[in-house]
Amino acid sequence: MRNDQTRFDGVRPAVAAGPNGAGPGADRIAGHIQAWLERVDEAKADGLYFFNQPIDEILSPTRVRLRDREMLMFASYSYLGLIGHPRINAAAKAAVDEYGTGTHGVRLLAGTLKLHRELEAALAAFTGREDALTFSSGYVTNLTAVSTLVGRHDVVICDKLNHASIVDGCQLSGAEFVRFRHNDMSDLERCLRRARPGAARLVVVDAVFSMDGDIIDLPRVAELCRAYGAWLMVDEAHSVGVLGRTGRGIEEHFDLEGVIDLKMGTLSKTIPSVGGYLAGRADLIHMFRHAARAFIFSAALPPAQAAAALAALDVMRAEPERVAAVQAKARYFRDSLRRLGFDTLQTETAIVPVVCGPDERAYAMVRECQARGIFALPVVSPAVAEGLARIRATVTAAHSQAEIDQALDVFAQAGRAVGII
Numbered sequence: 001m002r003n004d005q006t007r008f009d010g011v012r013p014a015v016a017a018g019p020n021g022a023g024p025g026a027d028r029i030a031g032h033i034q035a036w037l038e039r040v041d042e043a044k045a046d047g048l049y050f051f052n053q054p055i056d057e058i059l060s061p062t063r064v065r066l067r068d069r070e071m072l073m074f075a076s077y078s079y080l081g082l083i084g085h086p087r088i089n090a091a092a093k094a095a096v097d098e099y100g101t102g103t104h105g106v107r108l109l110a111g112t113l114k115l116h117r118e119l120e121a122a123l124a125a126f127t128g129r130e131d132a133l134t135f136s137s138g139y140v141t142n143l144t145a146v147s148t149l150v151g152r153h154d155v156v157i158c159d160k161l162n163h164a165s166i167v168d169g170c171q172l173s174g175a176e177f178v179r180f181r182h183n184d185m186s187d188l189e190r191c192l193r194r195a196r197p198g199a200a201r202l203v204v205v206d207a208v209f210s211m212d213g214d215i216i217d218l219p220r221v222a223e224l225c226r227a228y229g230a231w232l233m234v235d236e237a238h239s240v241g242v243l244g245r246t247g248r249g250i251e252e253h254f255d256l257e258g259v260i261d262l263k264m265g266t267l268s269k270t271i272p273s274v275g276g277y278l279a280g281r282a283d284l285i286h287m288f289r290h291a292a293r294a295f296i297f298s299a300a301l302p303p304a305q306a307a308a309a310l311a312a313l314d315v316m317r318a319e320p321e322r323v324a325a326v327q328a329k330a331r332y333f334r335d336s337l338r339r340l341g342f343d344t345l346q347t348e349t350a351i352v353p354v355v356c357g358p359d360e361r362a363y364a365m366v367r368e369c370q371a372r373g374i375f376a377l378p379v380v381s382p383a384v385a386e387g388l389a390r391i392r393a394t395v396t397a398a399h400s401q402a403e404i405d406q407a408l409d410v411f412a413q414a415g416r417a418v419g420i421i
Helices: 025-043 088-097 107-111 115-127 138-149 163-173 186-193 218-228 250-254 282-291 303-318 321-339 358-370 402-418
Strands: 057-060 063-068 069-073 133-137 155-159 178-179 202-206 233-234 260-266 276-280 351-357 389-395
Touching: 069 402, 088 303, 115 133, 115 260, 115 276, 115 303, 133 138, 133 282, 138 163, 138 202, 138 233, 138 260, 138 276, 138 282, 155 163, 155 186, 155 303, 163 178, 178 186, 186 202, 186 218, 202 218, 218 233, 218 250, 276 282, 321 351, 321 402, 351 358, 351 402, 358 389, 358 402
Parallel strands: 155 178, 155 202, 202 233, 233 260
Antiparallel strands: 057 063, 063 069, 133 276, 260 276, 351 389
């Protein structure tokens, strides 16, 4: 299987013409489609396609059934192991009984329920902010946050390894888009110093980077933003539940409460629901409520999902031991992999990259793991740089010591089989 990113400029595969016998422009679209289909078909033919696998049953927070096999899950975003928690399930079921399965429209018009406002008040309290606003997905939350805050006469500056939704929001905004070297504070300062005089400056960073598992240098980022008059937005998708004594995220981790102007988070990882949120000053959130296109023109969160998210926040407060558990278990897993000889980059969190090298080796590693009962998944180019394909393993509070040791044994066997260790 190719390990290069498929390019479409100038590619004219021998495929049928576009719709209605359209001309060369339609052929180009057909070529684009065909190139991607060929890449997928090639992976399937080689037995190396591991995406979009349907899980037949979630047996527990750590075990799933697919293809008539029980497998140990090591690719979950449910960091605190809250999927299937009885209190959360009960809240979702009660919301369906009270409100039904949907709403009467978009939030701005007939779609806002009392339940939505209760969830947003709880998110504001959880994040230590005056107000919060929920959206239909984490992706659109980042997309609309950046593109609403800045425009064509402004400058938006972001870490080179930020999530794709941040990058897309930066591009959509029309602002001057500047990227600094990953977690390189000297390069961030260079970008801030060179920003157009008089332009509004927005710095956007991930708290925990989703492919590498490392943590942004928040103290220095916040210091530079203050020095250069820049606003600071932080994506907390992978830090909530993982960082800080009570799992409240990166400000708690560094004991720097209040230094972030706009917090973004998801409702689909530690919080086992769906959607995203922004939290900040009351006037800022009030503006988003009336100006963010993804809020104005998207359907409201379904009642069951809003209730599940609200209940999850209650469970996090009631069961703080889950945070300490995921931190300790992730540390043990990371340290053990390193002792086995694996490269796990600079991760400090529950996201543990196991670097394999070429894309093909990552696919082979996953094949070996899944054959031995561990549900692990590959991350390959262009999602990561060529030559740095990896398994992105994740540890949760629900994993037992025996399950972690089982996974470590399988990783060791698979790594030796494909020549990584």
